Amino acid sequence: MSGQPVAVEARDLSRRYGAVWALRDCGFALPANRIVALVGANGAGKSTLLSIIAGTLAASSGTLLVHGRPVARGRSTDGGGRVAILAQDKPLYRDFTVSDMLRFGRSTNRVWDQRRALSWLRRFDVPLDRRCGKLSGGQRAQVALAVALGSRPAVLLLDEPLANLDPVARTEVTGELMAEAAEDDMTVMLSTHIIAELSGVGDHLLLLDAGRPVLTGDVEDLLDGHVRMTGPRADQPPGPGTVVQAQHTERQSTFVLRRPAAPTAHAVVAPGWTVQPVALDELILTYLRASSRAPHEREAAA
Numbered sequence: 001m002s003g004q005p006v007a008v009e010a011r012d013l014s015r016r017y018g019a020v021w022a023l024r025d026c027g028f029a030l031p032a033n034r035i036v037a038l039v040g041a042n043g044a045g046k047s048t049l050l051s052i053i054a055g056t057l058a059a060s061s062g063t064l065l066v067h068g069r070p071v072a073r074g075r076s077t078d079g080g081g082r083v084a085i086l087a088q089d090k091p092l093y094r095d096f097t098v099s100d101m102l103r104f105g106r107s108t109n110r111v112w113d114q115r116r117a118l119s120w121l122r123r124f125d126v127p128l129d130r131r132c133g134k135l136s137g138g139q140r141a142q143v144a145l146a147v148a149l150g151s152r153p154a155v156l157l158l159d160e161p162l163a164n165l166d167p168v169a170r171t172e173v174t175g176e177l178m179a180e181a182a183e184d185d186m187t188v189m190l191s192t193h194i195i196a197e198l199s200g201v202g203d204h205l206l207l208l209d210a211g212r213p214v215l216t217g218d219v220e221d222l223l224d225g226h227v228r229m230t231g232p233r234a235d236q237p238p239g240p241g242t243v244v245q246a247q248h249t250e251r252q253s254t255f256v257l258r259r260p261a262a263p264t265a266h267a268v269v270a271p272g273w274t275v276q277p278v279a280l281d282e283l284i285l286t287y288l289r290a291s292s293r294a295p296h297e298r299e300a301a302a
């Protein structure tokens with residue numbers, strides 16, 4: 001992250017609902033102009049975090065900065081930090097045509113880019129004269145995305161936005177969003193709990209488990225930085241690194257290792273051991289298993 005501009009930063013950020021901590025002591029910095037995949041199981045705290053970033057929900061404690069400015073509840077930051085959120089329930093008026101929705105977007109946003117909204121809809125063949133109530137679920141998602149993009153946000157928050165899209169459309173949409181993010185100074189944060197469908201969805205990862213960040217970084221660096229070593233039964237792996245997970249049978253041991261930041265020249269593999277890369281979905285599951293905490297830690301005294 002060093003040297004890269006930061007879009008969203010959390011410092012000791014917590015939020016609780018009564019006795020339940022939805023977010024707890026979160027600290028992270030997310031790079032600007034990238035697609036950040038916000039990943040976690042149901043109830044991990046993704047929607048809560050997105051709502052705090054959007055300024056629609058207050059944190060219980062801690063600080064949340066968007067492009068260096070604190071977010072206050074009830075209003076998004078101005079200037080360099082405009083935030084748009086596309087919530088799970090995609091608010092569209094069923095009787096409005098798609099063109100009406102764009103007019104609505106123009107009248108309710110201080111900044112509006114009609115060309116950008118229109119070109120998004122054309123790219124995905126969404127008919128402008130059709131009422132929103134008569135669109136497919138996927139088309140409705142595209143209209144909601146077009147309205148969000150038209151408001152030219154610096155940070156675009158998408159809460160499980162791709163659920164209604166088929167796999168081909170999903171890949172196309174994320175590809176186009178990556179291009180928009182790179183060309184137009186926009187950071188996209190996209191939440192999902194579908195780990196198996198994550199590949200290619202984001203280039204930076206923030207993994208939440210029970211309200212805490214358990215893994216964060218550039219996807220490429222995270223993949224480069226981990227290996228799986230399999231060999232004869234052993235208490236410790238034969239190479240340097242931090243053990244994220246160890247599994248043993250009577251004769252065999254398997255370790256998932258986080259390699260040291262500065263790897264030693266060429267790691268020599270001990271006889272009988274194999275070293276393999278770890279796929280993204282496996283890596284996420286490994287961290288989720290490793291971080292599973294006792295339930296009492298997740299609950300606060302009321």
Ligand SMILES: Nc1ncnc2c1ncn2[C@@H]1O[C@H](COP(=O)(O)OP(=O)(O)OP(=O)(O)O)[C@@H](O)[C@H]1O
Nearest residue numbers: 017020022040041042043044045046047048049193
């Ligand atoms: N309004 C609320 N009142 C009480 N508890 C809440 C409220 N909203 C969320 N929670 C709790 O906070 C935790 C985090 O919820 P949140 O909706 O942020 O998770 P999520 O990761 O977005 O989940 P999902 O993937 O199911 O949408 C959960 O335990 C949830 O039950």
